[in-house]
Amino acid sequence: MTLSRQAIEELLRAMFPAGGEHFELRLADGEEPVSETESGGVQVRVLLLSYETDGERHIRDVKEQEVYLLNAAERADAARTTAYLRAWARALPAIGRHYGGEVDTLMPLDLFFWEALAEAGVREEADFAALFESAEWLARCCRQRERDVFADEMRYLGVGEHAEQLYSLRRPSIRLVVDAEQYVDEDDRGWQFEDVEEDDAPVGISKIGGLPDLPPGVAWPTIEEHPLSFLAQVRLADLRGLAGAEDLPDSGLLLFFYDADGRTNHDADGKWCWPARHRGGARVIHFEGDPATFVRAERPDDHRLRVFHRYTVERFDGERMMPPMESPFYDVLDDEPHDNPWFFKFSRVAETSEHDPERPIHRLLGYISELQGDPYLEAHRYSTGQDFEGGDRDGAREREILREATKWRLLLQIDSEPGDLLNQDGGYYYFLIHEDDLAARRFDRVWGIAHMH
Template sequence: MRYLEIALEVLKEIGIFVLIMLAIAAVLILLGMASGYIHLALDKARRRKRRQSGQRTNGGSHIRGRMTRMARPTLLMTPTKHPGFSKLGGEPELPPGQAWPPGQKASRAFLVQVDLAEVRAAEGPDWLPADGRLYAFYDDERPGFVDLVQIVHSREPASESAPCPTDVSPKLRFPERRVEFLRFRSIPSLDWLGVDLRDLDDDVDLDELADLPNEVFGDELQHRIGGYPSEIQDEQMALSCERLRRGLDPHDGEEPTPAILRASKSWRLLLQIDSDPALKMNWGDGGMLYVFIREQDARAGDFSKTVTLFQCY
């Protein structure tokens, strides 16, 4: 009988403890809800005050206007029946004497070659040289490093296809596709603009603004030159490029300094390489490779300081 009384007493104490913990949890939930409501009310009050004082708000039409005004030309690389020099995959037509770039553990995989005269004829970015050729090579041992993709620039005449080194993994030997360039207007995303969603008016259709940059491309695979990147994840890529080039962590959460903000404005999308089942290209889970360069470096023909970013689903 004594054991039963002890057991009942223990159960009673446990019950009281559980009730106390549930009460504490309920209070914390209510405090969290109240905090969220207060922040929401403060944001609304701030926007209302801004409207009443005559300041311009970040409405949908204002943001759309900024996106349109900042549009840049981009060239979509599409299959062609009239083959020229530019292509995705296959074997590169390197100039005589040009060494195949080494990777961290093996030779790099060849991605793409581009005739800059063809790019200029298609009215591509005016900050690229008017002649010469670009070759892009990939090292899957370098994710997170600026040289995940390495660019080789040459003004020497191209030769016949260079055989792929035997140490390149078979899964990184991509089929060949000759391409031509189709010109589009590329519109920056909300991420590229650095828009703070908390500053937007309540009636802004975020989905519409988010879809706007990709509308023009439809269902096309986005192998592109120039323009703005098609981000998969939230990221201000120009800032990431500047931080990485300075040897900083792009995701450290620190506010960018004025110097970094100014310098980030010079970064341009050089290449965007999409996942492409027909070419057996798959970056992570259907992701993309983004190669950036400073405009002043591109104009000078210096492709040694590019930064590659990678995103996937």
Template sequence: MEKNLTSLIEKHGLAHVQDDIIASVYKCITVTPKRSASLPPGISKFGGAPDLPEEMEYPVYKNIPLNFIGQVNLTELAALAFEENQLPKEGMLYFFYYDNWEEDDDVVYGEPDQKDGWRVLHWDGDVTMLRPVERAKASYPPCKMNFSIVEKLPYIFLETEEDEEKFEELHDEWHSPGSPEHQIFGLPISIQGEVFDEVCDYVEAEEDEMILLLQVDSDEENLDVMWGDCGMIYYCISRRDLAEKRFDRSWFSFQCH
């Protein structure tokens, strides 16, 4: 990374802020979806129906079943040996959301009075015992999740407008914009306010104590979903709550342009 990024920094005339740019790079896990009409139970996936244990109640909001966003097989994730992975190494993590913004004024953005409008559930049993459960009023096309560790460069503040423009060109060249930014860990790609700053007070934590459990981008090609105006949804948790496996205290944010 550093050699390639250094060459881009020189190319775009930003050698005088090279240290700041390189220091801002972070590692994360990107999630690449691949549509599949048939996926075995217990696999990491977006959409379709969740593979739930019999004893787990399907989550609802105002008596309406939540939409199933996706599930992460934690053994698959652990196999990446990502050094910042503090999640349990076995079981399944499920993500749900009240996706009703096109039909209802009651859009769940992540406010405290909407706490039941999203859910992160953890199950630590044998994933081979799981079976699909159809409950949501709508679903997204089933897509296998493919994981990879990558390095990303966030937008950073530079002192002059000229440097800002050069950095934006560098950023776009390095990232090849256009692909959906589905992501686990690392820094959320905020569209409005900084996501961690927005949610940390709700869970009584500092901004640097927050962890990104899952970021789901607008993705019409794979997931047939558009979050508002090209937005994203985010699931976050504090390090303290993660250590205690308090996934019920995870927080959610919806941002769009």
């Protein structure tokens, strides 16, 4: 029996509103929110409401969209389609949790998973519900949707034949969004907070700057007896559920230190260098345990040590990224990508990040925000002592070096803006780690790279 338009509307009205703690779906206002297409399919106009929940529920945003709900063949199997719709409505809280609980960046279409109707052998409401409540199944659907959208974009750009190659370069990244009210202005820059002795933030939270939280009895990290400046700490539990977080430990605290003055990056004659034993002056340490039980470290007695203004991380946002245009990742796709028309088309419109590029850009994983030079190539060269002949990227030796450089991963990027946090002329500090060391959790093998204007 085929489901009529009227029967579908009655079914949806019985199910809606439906949703989770921070959102719900409703049928749109007006006559006939459910309509038929010329091919016999069904479209529905729906509202997606997102809520603030500070004791009471307040509407934060409303989005309306027309969604293609069913095709003619799916309507013809009334019992199966009804089971699918009922299970989907019941599972909306689980679908919302898959997206992190809040839906500010989503449209109504993103909450519909018609892929379940393509699963052979699934007919009963309980079977559909099991799919919708499976985080693995939802993630697989979202990855395929992302791949399809990317392929469509590449075809539009005229480089569709390279879509799979380019898609293979996309990586998840996690943005650290700090409390904007804590920004310091140009006359009160972060690097001038050298007399900071206290940090009133709760112990064990994610933050940039301030004083680190260490397990009891653990000393402030040093290189050759020089205390390192504390740059950031991440409470790893805050990252759960975000794409890319699986590359990091799932608990404890990850702390980042670096040689802000470059005191250790000089040879015996006082000449600037990048000694491998210092790894660019960077130090990353992972401590297991409950960060709330750690102890706020006291500032070492070293007048040259910089203690930066503390910025509290308000939230972590997921994003997907392509590599910077001048990075070696494109070199390994093509013998001469920068000389080929397809790459020219792609590079003219491609964005390094799908997020708002407004600074500051603090991020875990993904790719660097390009400034000048190539940190991936630098990390590989400094760690191996290899030279690289300038613009010659086509020789066999040079291409092998470029290929090896792509095995380095961004672990953390800290921006100096606003307030010139790093005192380095509006630049970035990158913690990079080889993919093998990241997989083995060998954070003591990171390299620090500073880039500035």
